[in-house]
Amino acid sequence: MKKLWKCGVCGYKMEGLEAPENCPKCGAPREQFAALSDEEAKKVYDSYVTNDIHMEVIGLAEKIVHLSRKGAEINLDPGCLHIFQKAEADCYVIKEMCKAEIAGHISKGKW
Ligand SMILES: [Zn+2]
Structure with a gap:
């Protein structure tokens, strides 16, 4: 086995x-x-997909941060600037939350 x-x-x-x-x-x-142990192995297997999703979200959020900075630099009008600044700030938070969650998983053997 x-x-x-x-x-x-x-x-x-x-x-x-x-x-x-x-x-x-x-x-x-x-x-x-x-x-x-079976219990430790179960935590690892259960965390595989979740950690992969967190990593993909981090990558997508980073892409949005990059795009938002580019859009803000163009600064077509105040509406666009507001959206890009908000998207950058919100995606930064999402990215950092995912990283903190993964770090928590690692500290508990869930990786
Ligand atoms: Zn080794």
Whole structure:
């Protein structure tokens, strides 16, 4: 039965019947790997999609920040400027909230 293995040196995780001979990230030997408990593994699996969504939202928000700055520079009229300034500020907040949420997940083993 496959297990989720975690490198005790760098934290790299991978699924497999047994731990790898060496950690793909840091090169640590198999003995440094430990199998996660079912409860720990469930947290990791449950968090995969959610963390990916957060990362995609961060990327989209960053794109909106960039576009909004460009639009604000053109400054076609006060209505446009207001929208671009608000979009930039709101997307900055969303981006930082997602990053903080991911950091919280990582601190709880949900990554
Ligand atoms: Zn490692």
